[in-house]
Amino acid sequence: MSLRYALLALLRVGPLSGYELQKLFAESVGHVWHAPDSQIYPELKRMESDGLITGEEQTRGQRGRRRVYHVTDRGGEDFFAWANAPMEYSRVRDPAHLRAAYLESASDDAARDFLTAHARHHRELLRRWRDEIARIRSGEHPMVQRRLAAIPEQERERAVAFKVFAYEGLAQRAEAEIRWAEQGLQLLNRLAGEEAPVTAG
Amino acid sequence: MSLRYALLALLRVGPLSGYELQKLFAESVGHVWHAPDSQIYPELKRMESDGLITGEEQTRGQRGRRRVYHVTDRGGEDFFAWANAPMEYSRVRDPAHLRAAYLESASDDAARDFLTAHARHHRELLRRWRDEIARIRSGEHPMVQRRLAAIPEQERERAVAFKVFAYEGLAQRAEAEIRWAEQGLQLLNRLAGEEAPVTAG
DNA sequence: CTAAACATGTAAAGCGTTACATGATTCG
DNA sequence: CGAATCATGTAACGCTTTACATGTTTAG
Structure with a gap:
């Protein structure tokens, strides 16, 4: 569940496409919470269907397309709830x-x-x-x-x-x-x- | 894959039933590598089908049964291979x-x-x-x-x-x-x- | 007889990894 | 025109968690 909040944290600052987000992720939060592209794109879809973000479809050139995501009010609230909630520690496995x-x-x-x-x-x-x-x-x-x-x-x-x-x-x-x-x-x-x-x- | 070796480490010392293993696990290796019962029993089955251990079916009373596991030669070799192999570190996710x-x-x-x-x-x-x-x-x-x-x-x-x-x-x-x-x-x-x-x- | 301990699992769902797969655009 | 970058995914597999599910034996 942390990936979702790591992504939300980046999007909260301003809208980004999946690709931009993924690049920015890799050189920032990704140092603390690694996630590959193949996990980020599906998670964005899930977050959209959960109403935390909305995707705005844009075109690039003739046939190119990209989807730019914005945080919804619901997404902002969820992020604050996460930031303020007590942590749950998982069992030791080292x-x-x-x-x-x-x-x-x-x-x-x-x-x-x-x-x-x-x-x-x-x-x-x-x-x-x-x-x-x-x-x-x-x-x-x-x-x-x-x-x-x-x-x-x-x-x-x-x-x-x-x-x-x-x-x-x-x-x-x-x-x-x-x-x-x-x-x-x-x-x-x-x-x-x-x-x-x-x-x- | 570590659970398998944690279990093998305990069984290498002497045969144990799934239940005994699970109890011993909880108060020893389990401190370093947590695993619930529901993960241990299936893993034992998989280890048996992979030829690392063999299960000896025993009876308890009239209808009771228990399965006592022994490490095979193959299991011993696998354990040593694990103990001697270089570690693979997973990405940071904290x-x-x-x-x-x-x-x-x-x-x-x-x-x-x-x-x-x-x-x-x-x-x-x-x-x-x-x-x-x-x-x-x-x-x-x-x-x-x-x-x-x-x-x-x-x-x-x-x-x-x-x-x-x-x-x-x-x-x-x-x-x-x-x-x-x-x-x-x-x-x-x-x-x-x-x-x-x-x-x- | 009843509670504790013994004994063994299945099912579903979520998270993470790895590999695979494809195509468009821009810059030099 | 070719390489880098932009852009977005799917599929399969494995591990972990949580919840469910069931029955026997022994000691008091």
Whole structure:
């Protein structure tokens, strides 16, 4: 159900075609909530049939067409309801930590590879979050630009602060994952050291 | 696909009926990878038809029956392949951080509620992870008990170390989430303070 | 005898992934 | 005229959730 609100958030700032929305999505909210095109187009149709948005059919050239979506009153209300409702947390289901619990069944090399890959993966994410934060702060971020143009000046600081806050959380989480993977590598070294303490002497 | 390996991990230690497995699951791996009964029974059937486990039909009393599952050679190999294979990370899709990015659209009260609930949720999780770690270290943990009985003494330290490591990662993540929520509350206070600095004087 | 625990599922719906599929327009 | 970009989807499959559905055995 979150995709719907991520899309609504972008459309609330101003009408967009499915294609524009999809492009904008990929370089903004898509960092926090990934969705491929093949999910976005059908979801827009469903949102229209649910009365949250209306599609305005436009022509492009001779035969080209595109559908530009506008948020309805109902859509705006739904968005605010979502933004104000208590969150429902889903049950824990974490592939990486499940794997970690069974690292004893892996070879030393595989365990090491797992941990270095985990650190690498989260370093990459961390880079992305830090980039996003810099772009938001500098006003380059496309979502923030559109958003800031649409709201009174007083509220801009607030809008920027919450966007930065959200990405900060993801960055801090990535940092925690990196530290954890490094602890795991230390654990591997310690276990390897204990395994053959006599033969080493 | 992880459920299958979580189940295989438990069965590898010794045969269990679907019911026993389901109970044991809930108080062990289920903390890391939640799955309801209604998912476990069908998955066992699928695993059997895929040749990873075999079901041995037993009777209980007059009419009662139960199916006890054993891991096949194929199942054991599959498990090791899983434990040694590189992880595939799925795209980011995080409801809480998506919501945080749009906290500007929420009322101050709703934002505060969201953040306190987030902290509360992760404090609860943290308590659970810390509990699990204590139970693993003390040898009370049912999964670890069964597991330790099945492996040579030298490898026990290794097995315990990795279990603790996995839960430590979850605990550290929970701590990061709590810190983040607290930063968010500070942000709210700061924004509230700036909003009406003159009327306060 | 009755409640708790044992025991095992089916059905429907929603969400997400991956692969497939097609065509128009604009810019160089 | 060819490539990039614009533009919009369908189909199949798998995982997860939620609700429903049923019956047996054992301990008190």
